[in-house]
Amino acid sequence: MTNPSKIDIRSLRLEELTARLAEWGEPAYRARQVYEWLWNKGATQISDMTNLSLALRNRLEEHFEIRNVKVQHSQFSKDGTIKNALTLHDGLVVESVMIPTPTRITACVSSQVGCSLGCTFCATARMKRMRNLNPDEIYDQVVAIQKQAQETLGRPLTNIVFMGMGEPLLNYRNTMEAIEKITSPQGLGLSPRRITVSTAGVAKMIRQMADEKVRFKLALSLHSAIDSKRSRLMPINETNTLADLEAALDYWYQQTRSRVTLEYVVWEGVNDGEEDVRALVRFARKFPSKVNLIEYNSVGEDSLRQAHPSAIAAYTEALEAAGITCSFRRSRGRDIDAACGQLANKGEAVVQKTS
Numbered sequence: 001m002t003n004p005s006k007i008d009i010r011s012l013r014l015e016e017l018t019a020r021l022a023e024w025g026e027p028a029y030r031a032r033q034v035y036e037w038l039w040n041k042g043a044t045q046i047s048d049m050t051n052l053s054l055a056l057r058n059r060l061e062e063h064f065e066i067r068n069v070k071v072q073h074s075q076f077s078k079d080g081t082i083k084n085a086l087t088l089h090d091g092l093v094v095e096s097v098m099i100p101t102p103t104r105i106t107a108c109v110s111s112q113v114g115c116s117l118g119c120t121f122c123a124t125a126r127m128k129r130m131r132n133l134n135p136d137e138i139y140d141q142v143v144a145i146q147k148q149a150q151e152t153l154g155r156p157l158t159n160i161v162f163m164g165m166g167e168p169l170l171n172y173r174n175t176m177e178a179i180e181k182i183t184s185p186q187g188l189g190l191s192p193r194r195i196t197v198s199t200a201g202v203a204k205m206i207r208q209m210a211d212e213k214v215r216f217k218l219a220l221s222l223h224s225a226i227d228s229k230r231s232r233l234m235p236i237n238e239t240n241t242l243a244d245l246e247a248a249l250d251y252w253y254q255q256t257r258s259r260v261t262l263e264y265v266v267w268e269g270v271n272d273g274e275e276d277v278r279a280l281v282r283f284a285r286k287f288p289s290k291v292n293l294i295e296y297n298s299v300g301e302d303s304l305r306q307a308h309p310s311a312i313a314a315y316t317e318a319l320e321a322a323g324i325t326c327s328f329r330r331s332r333g334r335d336i337d338a339a340c341g342q343l344a345n346k347g348e349a350v351v352q353k354t355s
């Protein structure tokens with residue numbers, strides 16, 4: 001557990017660290033060395049920083065600590081997917097997933113402990129939102145998967161998706177800061193084009209990201225282009241309607257020139273009718289987009305069922321006829337409850353404080 005009298009050194013920006021060390025009479029390059037240990041070399045304790053003098057390491061240890069996320073346990077799917085339960089400094093637990101394919105290795109990371117948005121199809125929604133993750137806690141999930149990718153497959157991590165627990169745009173600043181660290185040459189140096197932030201649809205923050213001209217990709221968890229249905233599936237739609245989202249996504253494209261991915265699950269008797277298909281085609285044509293149809297993963301007691309393949313075919317045909325790129329994504333890691341919407345710390349330590 002953490003020592004409350006010490007500061008998490010990774011909560012400091014480089015400028016803050018430089019100012020702090022300057023107060024101790026240290027030159028600016030020392031702060032850069034410390035920063036590199038923290039964000040590039042993955043130091044887990046201050047004593048790892050062997051190019052600093054012992055006196056400086058001791059002084060740093062008096063005031064600071066590194067609050068690394070720890071992999072508590074991992075589950076391995078027969079399809080190669082790995083789900084990790086990670087313990088945070090305060091004992092809370094979040095999950096992350098490594099999804100390998102022959103050409104890429106993707107890290108699916110969480111942005112909050114639990115979630116407040118209550119989507120009916122999502123296991124995380126059954127846990128209440130406990131808190132936002134700090135930038136370093138998001139970053140550490142990526143580092144853990146990067147290590148796993150090398151150890152299990154001998155290949156590097158290639159992509160990151162913010163599709164784990166929580167709504168990243170309701171933890172906006174920390175998500176942006178984590179991405180800054182992940183893409184920075186002093187951090188992991190990953191291209192922003194390999195990062196996708198997925199949102200349930202927070203229109204105001206989509207506009208803010210567009211204003212900031214971010215360079216990562218955006219996905220919207222859509223699931224229905226009919227307001228009444230979408231509000232039943234995703235209560236956030238009551239305050240962020242399809243019209244709000246349409247305007248925000250059009251703005252996003254105008255500012256970033258980056259095509260939005262619309263994530264869409266088709267459920268039997270819910271959104272598998274002709275009017276649903278027509279509504280999606282209409283919505284997807286309003287701004288440059290592509291549609292990702294996703295296989296559904298039951299989250300236990302819910303009454304939602306994956307639609308018949310003929311319903312998926314109807315969507316695919318209509319989208320293609322309208323010139324909209326569309327793909328169908330099969331579930332990964334179902335045998336370990338690691339697929340989309342299934343993250344809920346079922347296996348263990350159901351998001352509870354350990355002390």
Ligand code: SF4
Binds near residue numbers: 118166167200
């Ligand atoms: S789908 Fe995403 S936004 Fe909706 S409840 Fe689950 S974690 Fe939250």
